[in-house]
Amino acid sequence: MAPIRNAAVIFAEVPTGYPEAGKHLKYVQDRTIDLDTVDVQDGIVTKNLVVSIDPYMRGRMRDADKKSYSFEFTLNEPLQNFFVGKIVKSGNTNFPVGQYVYGMGVYEEYTVHPKASTDHLRLLSEAQLKAGLQLTTWVGAAGMPGQTAYHGFYDIGEPKKGDTIFITGASGAVGQIVGQLAKREGLTVIGSAGSDDKVKWLKEELNFDHAFNYKTADVKAELAKFKPLNIYFDNVGGDQLEAALDAADNHARFIECGMISQYNERDAHGIRNLFLVVAKRIKLQGFIVFDKFSDPEFFEGFYSKIPKWIVSGELKIKEDVTKGLEKAPEAIIGIFRGNNFGKAVIQIAEDN
Amino acid sequence: MAPIRNAAVIFAEVPTGYPEAGKHLKYVQDRTIDLDTVDVQDGIVTKNLVVSIDPYMRGRMRDADKKSYSFEFTLNEPLQNFFVGKIVKSGNTNFPVGQYVYGMGVYEEYTVHPKASTDHLRLLSEAQLKAGLQLTTWVGAAGMPGQTAYHGFYDIGEPKKGDTIFITGASGAVGQIVGQLAKREGLTVIGSAGSDDKVKWLKEELNFDHAFNYKTADVKAELAKFKPLNIYFDNVGGDQLEAALDAADNHARFIECGMISQYNERDAHGIRNLFLVVAKRIKLQGFIVFDKFSDPEFFEGFYSKIPKWIVSGELKIKEDVTKGLEKAPEAIIGIFRGNNFGKAVIQIAEDN
Incomplete structure (x- = not known):
């Protein structure tokens, strides 16, 4: 040839x-x-x-x-x-x-x-x-983004039934999995996304308790409709991180997965209410799923559950x-x- | 009468x-x-x-x-x-x-x-x-500020021998105790304070490995002289918190005790490099020592050691x-x- x-x-x-x-x-x-x-x-x-x-x-x-x-x-x-x-x-x-x-x-x-x-x-x-997953899913919900959701939510979020969680980038690769894991565990799930279509999907297909379009809604007002946040899964940083600090309960866990709103900005947005970390005893913790790549137990736990849940439809993916x-x-x-x-x-x- | x-x-x-x-x-x-x-x-x-x-x-x-x-x-x-x-x-x-x-x-x-x-x-x-402590010391090193230092350093800082720690407000009620506990545990201790007299005392009396006047020194340059920070004990927030994020090692622990630089400012200083929490997998955790006041074990540990160390001179106080x-x-x-x-x-x- x-x-x-x-x-x-x-x-x-x-x-x-x-x-x-x-x-x-x-x-x-x-x-x-x-x-x-x-x-x-x-x-x-x-x-x-x-x-x-x-x-x-x-x-x-x-x-x-x-x-x-x-x-x-x-x-x-x-x-x-x-x-x-x-x-x-x-x-x-x-x-x-x-x-x-x-x-x-x-x-x-x-x-x-x-x-x-x-x-x-x-x-x-x-x-x-x-199992019948699309090949694309092995780089998505059954791959690194799914592992990111699984590790961040369970290991850093320390979720408890009855907790309230807020997820930004909620319709994205990681956010959609976090939200559904949180529903499984009995949490009240609030998500934000950047279009009305995405918001509708979060509510109607993923059964989020609440979702809103952060571009048109008043983020603080939306969060004020629910109990103070026990967990915030942060994919975006910036204004929504500030709003989450304001809305957080004492001893809240902030899972810092990413700050996509800042990646392409030359002058990053300053977080002005970080003092609330002290007053509310918040744990704000960054993580990188790559750190788990040398942990066979982590992969075993992940692969024994997530692909099965996707195939059965318990975990919906987009x-x-x-x-x-x-x-x-x-x-x-x-x-x-x-x-x-x-x-x-x-x-x-x-x-x- | x-x-x-x-x-x-x-x-x-x-x-x-x-x-x-x-x-x-x-x-x-x-x-x-x-x-x-x-x-x-x-x-x-x-x-x-x-x-x-x-x-x-x-x-x-x-x-x-x-x-x-x-x-x-x-x-x-x-x-x-x-x-x-x-x-x-x-x-x-x-x-x-x-x-x-x-x-x-x-x-x-x-x-x-x-x-x-x-x-x-x-x-x-x-x-x-x-034991012979001054009565003043029971509200200081042998009181709430000492308990703050003890709880924050050990429980949130997770110190390990060989770690590098940076302490702001290092000559203050809490900082001076944190620095000496850190020296006891074999850490490299860097402190900042607001006058040359305080800096001199940290170096000469408390044997800090390094200390500088944050009002006149270039904080980033001072921190760059040492290995990346494993622990930051934050009493001040603001610019020095930003510098500590820049100087932090992967998996650093930020003990958020207070942000005194912000308490009297109507417009709080925005922290612009908080994305480093993700990239460096930093745990940034606030705490309030009052939460430990219902824990008899905590008090037992504290009172069995700290007053004794002050009396013996192992712990110097000002x-x-x-x-x-x-x-x-x-x-x-x-x-x-x-x-x-x-x-x-x-x-x-x-x-x-």
Whole structure:
């Protein structure tokens, strides 16, 4: 066979505010791979089927000399994120051709994973495949965002039946799972989102006790309708974090998952009522789910429950699937504007 | 006997910024008590010897309709705070005349404590008196501020040998104890204070590894001289809290004891880098030592160690004693300006 196209989305320039398609993130087609001659050694080659879009990616779009919890993207190289791929060539008997793998991948059509990278990939088992989840879900509710919801809610939130929880970004990949876990545990669940459609879905499909559009509602007034907050699951920071501090009960737990409202702002919003952390004895704790990736017990607990609940319909999920890698730059930028409705994911190729 | 003077410091007006002596806090002399005829019932009367000045008192100078963790002061009534007094009249055999009590008291020369109030008072035992502490110390290092340091440092800070800790308000009632507990536990201790004299004392007398004057030093540059912070003991909030977030290591613990820099500001300082709580997985936790007041084990641990260490000199203390209740308004206001050097306390009367 001759070399075939291996299109990719490239990190072309470090953005200072919102990234722009074609400038900071570029779709490029003039790359090839020759599957016959590529030297796989003891690694594998995957045909990439789906790749995830997650807010934390904004933090990776930075200068190489700035440290953070995630590796920065390399300039002029493709973006990376969680993916599902099918093995098309293998030099490793643990990863046979034809099997599906998931883990950290690359925004391109085919990827050569050296042995060191395969150590961090997992095979989708026969049982997992038979469960019947869409492949996209293994990077969503049954993947990193689902793990983020599960870890943050249980381990940091310390939920108790009867508690009141407020979730921002509630229709997003993480928020939608947190809200449903909280309903399961008998909490009163309040969510905010950025459109009336999302709010309607939270109320009617996910049975949130209350939901509102933070762009048009008075956040403080909405929260004042309920008992003081015992838990706040923060995906956005900024004004809504301030409102949650005002509405918090004594000894509230603030699960600090992300502050997407701040990621693209050059001048971050100052939180002016942080003194309430003292007066109300609030625990405000940040976490990164990657810290749990070396904990087999955590994965066992997660994978024994979440995929099953999704299949049975106990856990409803909403995914916002964009087809085609060429649309990825716009789709990535869209999540910082709240354009996605549900878990954002790119379908790179059909599974055939 | 005829009625005698019972001067007091009155809460005369709710302040909006810094309180002023003679306006918001008034010393008044035209009050009397008749020790012969006062109806003590099953309570006691104390001659008040020392009364504490603590930053949290600013929070009690508020309108009665605002809720907080501490009871508000009552307009036109005397201020209240921790005190030591001598029992001069008693209707309760548990509290014999001539004994010393400590607990919550009143900014006046003599106080009638009804039975319900005596339930929250403690007698200074023979052993405690023999230990030889100054009476002022029972409202300082061996009282609420010492308990604040002890609880915050151990229970929220989770200190480990080799950790780096930064303490603001380091020469104050709480900070000076935290720093010395941290040295005992093998931590690297950095402190900031508001004058060169205080800085010198922290370095030379308390053996802090480093100390600096936050008014003249570049806080970020000072913190950058050491390993990233594992623990931040926050007494001040504001700019130094921002600098501590910048200087924090992953998984740092922020012990949020107070934010004195914000108490008298109408427009609180916005914390602009709170996103670092997520990126660095910081636990930022507020606490109020009053929550431990119903925990006998906590008091047992505290009183079995701290007074002994003070007597032996293992724990050095510095108190800023103002003599005379008439000087109390200025002295209270002074702690918000950082005028005190060490634990601020009023000596109301000599023990005779």
